[in-house]
Amino acid sequence: MEKINVVILSDDLDLRIEVKNLLQREQFAISGYSDYGAEAKTKIVNLFPEVVLCAVRGKVQESVFTFVQDLLTTVRSSMVVLVTDNISVDLVNKAAGYGIRKVMPFSGVTPQDFSEELKTVLALEQQRSLDSNEGKKVRCKVLGFFSGKGGTGKTTIAVNTAISLAREGKRVMLLDLDLQCGDVAISLDADSKYSIVDLVQDRGGITIENINNFSVDHSSGLRVLCAPKSAELAEYVQSSDVEKIIDIMRPYYEYVIVDMSSAFNDITITACESCEEIFLVYNTDILSLRNAKMSYDILEKLHQKDKLQFIINKYEKGIIKPADYTKMFGLEIYYVIPYDGNTAISSVNKGQPAVLSAPRSTLGSSVRHLTEKVIAEHTGIKVLMEPEKKKKKTRGEPKKSKDNPKKK
Ligand SMILES: Nc1ncnc2c1ncn2[C@@H]1O[C@H](COP(=O)(O)OP(=O)(O)OP(=O)(O)O)[C@@H](O)[C@H]1O
Ligand SMILES: [Mg+2]
The missing domain is CATH 3.40.50.2300 (Response regulator)
Structure with a gap:
């Protein structure tokens, strides 16, 4: 019993x-x-x-x-x-x-x-x-963030989405599967002694207790399983470990957010297979569009096509438009996130993702709305996520700069 x-x-x-x-x-x-x-x-x-x-x-x-x-x-x-x-x-x-x-x-x-x-x-x-029907466990959704092109904003969007979900009271695990260059821990200023490598090497095996032991809490309520600090340790993680880790997490979390590397290796492929939905994060430049086509074709061959959704990040008006993606892939764009360099840079430097450090900025509010869409599609419940109320300034306090100051 x-x-x-x-x-x-x-x-x-x-x-x-x-x-x-x-x-x-x-x-x-x-x-x-x-x-x-x-x-x-x-x-x-x-x-x-x-x-x-x-x-x-x-x-x-x-x-x-x-x-x-x-x-x-x-x-x-x-x-x-x-x-x-x-x-x-x-x-x-x-x-x-x-x-x-x-x-x-x-x-x-x-x-x-x-x-x-x-x-x-x-x-x-x-x-x-x-x-x-109350207290019924919501089925876990594993959401992957991928693109075959480096620097499109996978980590930024994955981390901010995970935090937004956690702040909505969801049980969320953020899994950094960019095993060679994972920077989730840095983005969150999370001081983790352990990583996924410690988990897979532990004698106790991959269990929920060990997943909890080797992951860290973030102040937002999010739990994070970090990538190893040095790239050469990545080889200790097998794709079968990834499959097992995600399977074991499922009953305990409402969302598992997986940040992937831009390499199509065994780890990435297994992670994609374990996801319910894969967000392809791309930008509006010709190299992005070209790479999107290559990645899409590979994922289609791997029978992952039905899980794919495009997020266009760093959007600025230019020759390539989100509509070009729609035309090329016959798929509505899931979400468009505008370019917001000031917020992106300052939040990384602070180790405080935009949804926390600049919730009213373009980047912060876009990810919040993206998260509302994710929750509505998963649970059928429409939520309206409000940014934190601004603290009242006390007299004499120096004026603070705005979340997202306009470029001069
Ligand atoms: N909407 C945005 N506007 C402006 N800059 C952004 C935006 N989103 C992300 N960035 C910036 O783009 C850079 C790359 O972002 P990020 O590290 O999230 O990309 P990535 O796809 O995970 O990269 P990699 O392939 O190296 O893992 C970072 O400097 C980040 O701050
Ligand atoms: Mg990344």
Whole structure:
């Protein structure tokens, strides 16, 4: 029988153990412990618990309720239970108002009774979710960003899209498969000790635990599996590893975003085969159009044609137009992103992608709208993603430059 995955939250270390001892080992697996601190939410999201037990000794502080409320906006499929020694009718009513499914005592109860009751509550909750279609796992979508031409903006668009999805509360993994020159980590200023090479070489094999161990969190909520820091390590990754990594990630993420290199090697081909959709990122110059034709033909021969969509990036008025792509490939352009050199350069230099550092810029807002389209097509739900509200300037504060200053 599969065990029920539980995370125990408490600031009180002794209480964590007390609550753990109430869970019968044959039925429950503790996937982690946490306090109610700033890092807790991200930690819990990545543990994918079915049950979150919030244990509190004495008075339940307001901060616990607001934590749960915030947590449930992200981890919608987990059930939260409050475990306390201070149960009252008022508390139960208040807890229900914050989305807590049950309030249970931790003293004067046997592990058998506690475990049985928790299982019953969970079964009821799962039935309720099934009935209302709520909490149903959204099928994972693996989105690849590719072009056979270097420098068209694959990484820029992949990274910004991944962040936008994560900020919308989606569970997102960004996988850097440009194994020789991957620069996702630099774009995000992510200080990762590990890379995909550590994952494939680990004795424990490719498991979801190891994928979590060797990937890093980004402040946006995104998880990132980086490319190795030196190019010569790339050869340790086999195409079968790539297929396995993506397959294992699927049940745990709503989106896996794959940034690829411009080389048509085994890794790229396997990644394309694992994708549901491949965004071909090209520009409006003749070399781009020529390369697009070559790449399209190869992918067609590899039976990937139905997955292909064009994103025209760095668009500026000129001889080649997005319509030329439509004419050549008989395919509507999925999205056109204008040239925005100022934002592109400054965001890379800051290690803060445009959707974060300059959300109102041409680049930032274009990727946000692209993401809205991706979500609408995947879930059938139209979302309107607003950029962060600008902070109010306090008097005397120096004037800040605009997100996307016009060229002089
Ligand atoms: N819309 C845009 N407007 C202006 N510059 C852009 C835009 N998108 C990306 N760039 C810039 O283009 C350059 C190449 O971008 P990026 O590294 O994302 O391309 P790539 O296709 O991933 O390259 P590679 O093939 O080397 O992996 C970067 O300097 C980036 O800042
Ligand atoms: Mg790149």
